[in-house]
Amino acid sequence: MNKIKEKVMSGKTAFGAWMQIPSGDIAEIVAREDYDFCTADMEHSEITNAELVNIFRGLRGSDCLACARVASNEKMKIRAPLDLGANVLIVPLVNSAEEARRAVSFAKYPPDGVRGYAFCRANNWSSDFNEYVKNSNDDVLLLAMIETKTAVENIDEILSVDGIDGVFVGPYDMSGSYGIVGDLQNEIVKNAIRKVVEACKRHDKIAGQHITHPTPENIREAIAQGYRFLALGIDALYLVQSLHECRKIAEESSWSGRRIDFEKKFGNL
DSSP: OOHHHHHHHTTOOEEEEEEOSOOHHHHHHHHTTTOSEEEEESSSSOOOHHHHHHHHHHHTTSSOEEEEEOSSSOHHHHHHHHHTTOSEEEESOOOSHHHHHHHHHHHSOTTTOOOOOOOOGGGTTTTTHHHHHHHHHHHSEEEEEEOSHHHHHTHHHHHTSTTOOEEEEOHHHHHHHTTOTTOTTSHHHHHHHHHHHHHHHHHTOEEEEEESSOOHHHHHHHHHHTOOEEEEOOHHHHHHHHHHHHHHHHHHHHHHHHHHHHHHHHOOO
């Protein structure tokens, strides 16, 4: 069984990292920090299939599952990351049950879908072909992104689709669909997200979310609300924040040193 499915079924929450920088080295660092999964964002970054291979290589041999947020709900956009070894797929902009069924069909082997058979990285180039084909339909975790007002209105129908293991909330896109871009604390957005989480509980499906600016408070709040799949931060954002903080410390330290030199020379005026 997929380790995340197993963890969630036991009532725990799976935590993961989020990558926008196409680097196998970053994935390797993530894998050593005991995250449950690492997501390569193929929708809003320059990560291609070729670069996805290196990211998944960086995770190989660890307990950190390979996850991809695919670029779109299209056959080859979904099939390729699976053949490259994805254990978890997040499909963007699923607004209806029909679109959810389409994602399932692309991600599953017959008779549940139309995924093509092949010797590939996912089955170790044929060495584990039979076992992989037998278990893949159940093992791969498939999450539909809920990021629009329309998707919220259709949430029960989407969660009723066989093969959809849960949903993944995109809070910024959702706020935009309600005409209040970035206002995540607005009650309209919070109520919409709450509706999604409550629907997941009714359907016994996984509720996931990307917390782009993680804090102890918002992580605890998400868990209390019922989220069991949480992506934390973004590699590029961590870099931006660290660079900003380091520069700020350096500037403050530099000014402090200049002030001390000034006082030594001229006294405390």
